[in-house]
Amino acid sequence: MGRIIAVANQKGGVGKTTTSINLAACLAEKGKKVLAVDMDPQGNLTSGLGVDKDSVEKSIYELIIGEVDIKEVINKEVLENLDIIPTSIDLSAAEIELIGVDDKEYILRNAIDQVKDQYDFVIIDCPPSLSMLTINAMTTADSVIVPIQCEYYALEGLSQLIHTVELVKDRLNSKLEIEGVVFTMYDARTNLSLQVVENVKDNLQQNIYKTIIPRNIRLAEAPSYGLPINKYDPKSTGAESYMRLADEVIEREE
Numbered sequence: 001m002g003r004i005i006a007v008a009n010q011k012g013g014v015g016k017t018t019t020s021i022n023l024a025a026c027l028a029e030k031g032k033k034v035l036a037v038d039m040d041p042q043g044n045l046t047s048g049l050g051v052d053k054d055s056v057e058k059s060i061y062e063l064i065i066g067e068v069d070i071k072e073v074i075n076k077e078v079l080e081n082l083d084i085i086p087t088s089i090d091l092s093a094a095e096i097e098l099i100g101v102d103d104k105e106y107i108l109r110n111a112i113d114q115v116k117d118q119y120d121f122v123i124i125d126c127p128p129s130l131s132m133l134t135i136n137a138m139t140t141a142d143s144v145i146v147p148i149q150c151e152y153y154a155l156e157g158l159s160q161l162i163h164t165v166e167l168v169k170d171r172l173n174s175k176l177e178i179e180g181v182v183f184t185m186y187d188a189r190t191n192l193s194l195q196v197v198e199n200v201k202d203n204l205q206q207n208i209y210k211t212i213i214p215r216n217i218r219l220a221e222a223p224s225y226g227l228p229i230n231k232y233d234p235k236s237t238g239a240e241s242y243m244r245l246a247d248e249v250i251e252r253e254e
């Protein structure tokens with residue numbers, strides 16, 4: 001049965017989407033059946049996996065507002081072993097359209113429940129907010145991966161995020177846990193990155209992945225080709241590190 005992981009941090013630009021795309025693609029390359037879900041109206045996961053977001057007719061938006069069935073929104077095999085549910089900019093209005101709708105926190109879970117047996121992993125990329133969309137992702141997930149950028153203020157907002165996970169666990173999804181924190185955009189040339197890692201390790205009582213994702217230009221370039229890093233430049237340090245992260249995620253599963 002599929003393990004469902006939400007990639008969340010309400011801080012913008014910390015590497016959620018880069019981690020979602022490349023973790024999903026590396027798990028798929030290792031032979032796992034993966035569904036990647038784009039819960040962010042910005043659509044960076046959708047375009048980063050080569051799906052033209054402007055030509056998507058049935059997206060997660062239509063699913064969330066109840067217009068279509070989940071099977072209609074899954075794009076099969078965008079890469080071997082990798083299916084995706086694309087998003088659309090319309091998703092930004094979903095929160096308002098859901099006002100007054102019963103059980104709106106469970107919409108994504110009820111949909112994913114119908115297909116999760118077909119996958120080893122479901123990876124959900126969250127928007128940079130603690131909105132209803134993120135709550136839906138956390139209500140669906142078994143666990144949350146939190147990317148942390150190796151920059152000043154890395155810890156800022158983390159207590160709110162952890163509090164949100166605890167609230168969701170208490171009220172909506174008792175199985176939810178924080179699977180781990182992953183450091184991103186580590187720059188070995190500066191002391192700052194090292195200091196941030198040490199500081200977070202000292203102050204955060206959470207699992208931390210051994211794999212640290214380096215700052216690597218190839219990771220930033222790959223989305224404009226619609227490719228994950230393991231297809232764009234498999235020998236890059238970015239690809240090697242996301243392959244190792246995939247190994248760690250699989251180990252935790254076992």
Ligand SMILES: Nc1ncnc2c1ncn2[C@@H]1O[C@H](COP(=O)(O)OP(=O)(O)OP(=O)(O)O)[C@@H](O)[C@H]1O
Pocket residue numbers: 011012013014015016017018019040042044126127128184185186213214215216217219220221
């Ligand atoms: N390890 C890395 N090395 C170099 N560039 C990176 C790395 N990780 C992410 N980036 C770049 O940093 C920017 C932000 O990354 P990303 O989009 O993954 O963050 P995000 O948390 O999903 O952002 P948002 O909050 O807007 O959804 C992007 O331009 C991305 O290409």
Ligand SMILES: [Mg+2]
Pocket residue numbers: 016017018040044125126127
């Ligand atoms: Mg993103």
